[in-house]
Amino acid sequence: AQSVTQPDIHITVSEGASLELRCNYSYGATPYLFWYVQSPGQGLQLLLKYFSGDTLVQGIKGFEAEFKRSQSSFNLRKPSVHWSDAAEYFCAVAPYSSASKIIFGSGTRLSIRP
Amino acid sequence: ETGVTQSPTHLIKTRGQQVTLRCSSQSGHNTVSWYQQALGQGPQFIFQYYREEENGRGNFPPRFSGLQFPNYSSELNVNALELDDSALYLCASSLAQATNTGELFFGEGSRLTVL
Numbered sequence: 304a305q306s307v308t309q310p311d312i313h314i315t316v317s318e319g320a321s322l323e324l325r326c327n328y329s330y331g332a333t334p335y336l337f338w339y340v341q342s343p344g345q346g347l348q349l350l351l352k353y354f355s356g357d358t359l360v361q362g363i364k365g366f367e368a369e370f371k372r373s374q375s376s377f378n379l380r381k382p383s384v385h386w387s388d389a390a391e392y393f394c395a396v397a398p399y400s401s402a403s404k405i406i407f408g409s410g411t412r413l414s415i416r417p
Numbered sequence: 418e419t420g421v422t423q424s425p426t427h428l429i430k431t432r433g434q435q436v437t438l439r440c441s442s443q444s445g446h447n448t449v450s451w452y453q454q455a456l457g458q459g460p461q462f463i464f465q466y467y468r469e470e471e472n473g474r475g476n477f478p479p480r481f482s483g484l485q486f487p488n489y490s491s492e493l494n495v496n497a498l499e500l501d502d503s504a505l506y507l508c509a510s511s512l513a514q515a516t517n518t519g520e521l522f523f524g525e526g527s528r529l530t531v532l
Binding site: 307344345346347348349352393395404405406407408409410 | 421450452457458459460461462465473507509520521523524525526
């Protein structure tokens with residue numbers, strides 16, 4: 304069965320510092336991979352997605368993620384965080400045959416230190 | 418804003434009662450998915466509806482049921498409520514499976530508290 308692991312429950316970084324959120328997935332084939340963000344009082348918003356092709360994908364708000372098949376990872380990065388990036392971040396996976404039946408990880412809460 | 422609206426935003430029920438949650442999908446989207454998000458957890462897939470029929474289901478008991486209407490709006494019904502059903506229920510709409518980019522458009526959710 305497919306699954307997603309986000310090993311970091313809570314991360315705090317200083318404003319302007321770089322960020323990396325970890326994500327590992329378990330799936331027999333190459334799945335669709337996503338990162339979503341959930342801010343307080345707002346719905347989940349898609350940051351970026353990987354289906355195929357270039358393993359480094361660019362998303363909104365300056366985020367990027369790199370797919371590494373050998374490590375079954377899809378880590379999210381941002382070179383310089385802003386206070387508005389404080390939110391809950393979810394990595395997610397979906398089978399190739401059904402891209403909308405998305406399985407989410409348990410999330411990483413990001414806090415920003417002024 | 419995604420164009421996906423859910424109602425009610427908050428509600429309180431007691432154990433054993435039944436609840437109906439509603440969702441209006443984004444214009445042009447004919448697929449609706451429902452997710453349950455318990456406190457501190459990621460969303461869990463409940464089921465998906467496509468063209469008014471269930472099109473996949475997660476690990477939830479039959480007391481969780483749904484409907485999709487001709488205008489693609491949807492309902493989630495939960496019977497015999499249990500305390501563990503307390504959660505944020507998220508609706509997400511998307512394009513038809515054949516042309517699906519995998520991007521779900523989420524509503525802000527309905528927060529259910531079961532006492």
